[in-house]
Amino acid sequence: MNLNRVKDEDKLELCRKYYYGGFFALPFLWLVNVVWFFKQAFIRPPFEQQQEIKSYIMKSLVGCVLWTAVLVTWMTIFQLYRAEWGETADRMSFIIPKGIA
């Protein structure tokens, strides 16, 4: 979709939909939201809906960063302690590595 051919109200609608969509455990949707509407929110000269789009973008960015932090933390902990956790880790895992503890 080429944003240039979309009316401003529709742009706001789209941004809003992506923002709400991200709450369903879809942080990537938030990331897409930020990247896609960045130009609209911050670079383009002000237009009517820009404030609202800006707020949605900021909130999406915050959400995205939070999710990334949580996921990275969990992945690090799991990778470091999976071997120590023994049975619990095996029950959590979908693919158990071969040849190592």
Next chain:
Amino acid sequence: MAVSGSVFSLLLLCFPLCLAQFRSVHDMIYVNITAQAPCVRLMNATHQIGCTSAVSGNVGVLHYCAEQSDVDWLVRSAKNPPYMPLMVPPLFTYDNVQALRASGKVSGILVVNGNRSDPQPPPTGFSPVHKCPNDGYGLYKDDPEYAHCKNTTWNPLGTGLSYLDFDFPISLLLNQTDVDNLIDCYNRFNKYDNESNQQYPLCAVQIKDRMDGAKDSITCIRRSELSSQSLNPFVYCDALGDKNVWGTLRPLNKSTPLDNRKDLILASAKIDTWSLFHNVGGVGANDATGFIALLAAAEALGKLDQAEKEGMKDVMFVFFQGESFDYIGSSRMVYDMKRGHFPEKLDDKVLQPSLVNTKNIQYYLEVSQVGLWEQSGLWAHSDPVSQKTSAVRDNVNTIFAAIENATESSNVTIRKPPSFQALPPASLQRFLREDSRVAGMVLSDHMAAYSNDYFMSRLDLPVEIGMDIPAGLKPDQAYDYTTKQGASLTKVATVIARTLYLLASNKTASEATKIEVNSTTINHLLYCFLQQANCPLFAEVLTSKSAAALKSLPGPLPRYVSVPHDTASQISQVIANVLTFYLGERLPSLNKSSECKTPSKDHIHSYIFMNGRPVLNPTDNTTSYASFCIRAPVRFSKAESPAFLSKEMLHSNEYPTWTESRWTVINAKIFLVSSEAEQTITLSVGVVVLLVSLVLVYFINSKSEVLFTAPEAAY
């Protein structure tokens, strides 16, 4: 015309230049190693032992270690790690391996197999198992006096090399051509100068034998179970186990149950052995003397006539599997006996032997390593703890008296070690652990420390126990040749046979002298089990299908316990057939293989249609076989550790918990490696070429009007 002429002249020109041979790139780079026996990963309840490679294999620069100085050079001065030393047998010792491992420069070890008739072992002996074998799973687990071999160190040369956990592969090269290729490659490419510099490209080896199981048996069994419920079931390891072979002189029948009467003489020996390297055949020679002597004794007793057998107590011969791994076979048998499941649970619908319990064993005679008895005589060990009970002591004395009587007319010396000395590692220990009233003795060729300098190693070869078959003999002659070991083992087997006869019947020593073990039997058994499985005895006692498969065997059968399958392993099958041959009665009425099958309702006997001796038909020069049907009260019993029957037992530390990891590929190749510098140069050149071409083409493209003037004249 000129063109075609020039083309053809070019063709003529290039044919002499065409030294083209059709070789793939892979063959230009790699030389495969054809046969190897790797050290594999085994696990018990708490540890993993053995070796593994990385997922994509371990690569190391080859270094031929023919002298100790080569090993020292590698540890101290080598400059291009990682290395993969190729070691000759005298140098493959615990100290060298630990030094190489500690240096961090080694990514694998290759070991030359050496000549079977001139193995050149390390001069101080080589035993890679512990000094106290099967400690913790025998009788003296918690005993304050005898635990952990406090009293006697049975295997003082033991280093525990097999029980270490290596993160690199160690492999035995079975084919001498591979070794020659390696040494040749090393001589051409890997020489070093006085400053230990080596010039690239260097000869290197890659070994791939990634083991899938890890950590310990509990983990890998749990993971296998968890994954069995998923979409991609994957088994990480298998419990070690096989089948024990047991047979009786007279069939046991549940119609005349043994109840709790002490009516049975039990004679046992262990079948299996272990070396650091996986499934190597023809090793553990001294270990094998035990069951060979017992088989020969079974033959001698089997020849007694039926009336005499009826007048004796029944003798049960048991051949245990898995004893090298904390007594897998005997612990399972005792477990089954305790729960009333041995030989099998009673079922009204079938003909079954009577239940046997440890209470039914009046005398227990175990034959351990007896090959080297001529060094210090034959020894009969017994357990001091259980002999504190007078009844047990009396029975043990009876056994010893019988042995003494049996040795009367032979020149075998039999003695007892000091009375405070414990039992050596033996299956009898598991029986006593469950039932301290079993009266038993263990025959061996050592008083305290083993006489065997190569216990549980690949270097425990026939030549070390005096199987001195001259080199030039043809197979038929070697088969019949009486070696020093053959002569000496015949005497021991005769003693065993007479002892069992005396214990089972109430005859005197002079009456027992009619029992003689034939030296041909011993020669044949020694040859077939330790030199070459493709021998006339095996060909005679196996079924025709198995006998045909024998012909493709290159050497003796391996006796590693391995993992269970539906049928018993090859070695157990062979021993069962040989025992059937010795104890059984022929059934001439059943002369077709389709008729000679064990009836489904008969769980007492085994019917085997044996292939028989070859008969040369003089008229048309074909070979047929004098096949025959034989049946004997010889059966298999499960030799799988009870620990795997339930989770509690797996954690209980009562029973052996050994498992063997699974693997997918095992291969190794030889090739050259280039230096890091050269590879980096290639990469840099590539990057430079790419960048330069990008820049050049960009400028050519943007200035194309300047470079290419359009032709004014139209065409």
Next chain:
Amino acid sequence: MTVKEFFGCTFIAYGPAFALFIFTIAREPLRIIILIAGCFFWLLSLLFSSVLWNIVWPLKDQLAFGVVFSVLFQEVFRFFIYKLLRKADEGLQTFSDEPPTATDKHMIAYVAGLGFGLMSGAFSLVNVLAMATGPGTVGIHGDTPYFFLTSALMTSCFILLHTFWNVIFFWGCDKRNIPAVGFVVGFHMLISCLTLIRPLQPATIIPAYCILLVTMAIAYKLVGGSVNNLTAFLTCKRAGYASN
């Protein structure tokens, strides 16, 4: 660890062709189509060569036989694509945005030649590159340890040669100039037979690159270049549009 060698050889072999593709072909859909057509025709020639190799099974082990007939098949298919492209000339013109010029004929020849060369390069080196990712390098049987490097350089040479040969070939066919066509076929055969000298000696690189320079010069001349243009280009670069 010789992933480094893999990338090094890939860049050496396909770098120039990749650069040519990015800057001259990637943005023009028509040229991409012609490039693919060139690739396809080389594949056809390979198909026929393989069929022949399979049929004549007694000579399967004689690489020379396979190479010679492969070269002949490649030249035959070069001729076929020439015919095809000249026939399709009018049709291609209707799709193009620009008015037809005389350089178009050479452009088509160049693009088709690059396609030819790319496919030939792909097939000749991919198998070798796959082996390059393994831990070993060539040499245990006495072959040269520079095998990968030499193969990559030869491949690069061949890709460029195919490009220039195509230009010369098409010009020769247009002008009914048989020596030009003969030149292409003859030198193709010569260089292919040079590669037969196994183990692939690094020394074969030098004649190959010499022939490449000669062919490049000839093609440049045919396409409308001259020494003057060359000097103008070079001085222009250095002086930064000072002289024009």
